[in-house]
Amino acid sequence: xxxxxxxxxxxxxxxxxxxxxxxxxxxxxxxxxxxxxxxxxxxxxxxxxxxxxxxxxxxxxxxxxxxxxxxxxxxxxxxxxxxxxxxxxxxxxxxxxxxxxxxxxxxxxxxxxxxxxxxxxxxxxxxxxxxxxxxxxx
Numbered sequence: 539x540x541x542x543x544x545x546x547x548x549x550x551x552x553x554x555x556x557x558x559x560x561x562x563x564x565x566x567x568x569x570x571x572x573x574x575x576x577x578x579x580x581x582x583x584x585x586x587x588x589x590x591x592x593x594x595x596x597x598x599x600x601x602x603x604x605x606x607x608x609x610x611x612x613x614x615x616x617x618x619x620x621x622x623x624x625x626x627x628x629x630x631x632x633x634x635x636x637x638x639x640x641x642x643x644x645x646x647x648x649x650x651x652x653x654x655x656x657x658x659x660x661x662x663x664x665x666x667x668x669x670x671x672x673x674x675x676x
Contacts, residue, residue, distance in 0.1 A: 549573045555614035558607040559585040562662060567611045570675070577615050577673040581628065582608040583665040597634040597666040601641040604669050609645065612673055621673040622651045628668040632657040638667055 553568040554560075561567055561580065568579040584593045584603035593603045609619050627638060635655065643650075651671065661668045 553577065553611060553615045555610040557587065557610035557614070558582070559587040559590060562590075568615060570615050575675040577612065577617060577621075577675055579608055579611050579671040579673065581626075581662075581668040581670040582611070583662055583668045585663070592663055592665060595666075597631075597637050598641050600666045601638045601669075604665075604667055605642065605645045608669060608671060612671075615673075615675060617673050617675045619645050620648055621675055622646065622671045623674050624672040625651045625653045626670045627653060627655040628658045628661060628670075629655060630658065630661055630664075630666050634666060642669075 549572050551570045551572055552566040553570055555567060558567060562585070565580050568577055570577050582604045584600035585591065585607070586593050586603075587607075593599055605619075612619060612622065627642070629635065629638065638655075
């Protein structure tokens, strides 16, 4: 007997980009809600897709790589960074706020997404920054 997918299962699709590191836990890089064309991107850290290691201890370099990984995921879903409507930034140290903002701004040259930024006690792989996002696709 064939099991039919529930309506909630058939309205979502996992997104996987070969140009970004695989998820390091039991989650998808992103999930596309097909009905609303809304993309939910999991938190991205500065992992190299080949080695699985952080690219650097430098917060600016980590921010650049985390956002490059995010861009690869968004593009795999058929979107662009200009379609990101909301972002959540997690910082290991709020003293890095200005540095992260400097790099972050270069990825969103047009309308900036709504955003929340939090200082947290720790991040996966001891990263300095993690960024998650929601994008509306066409």
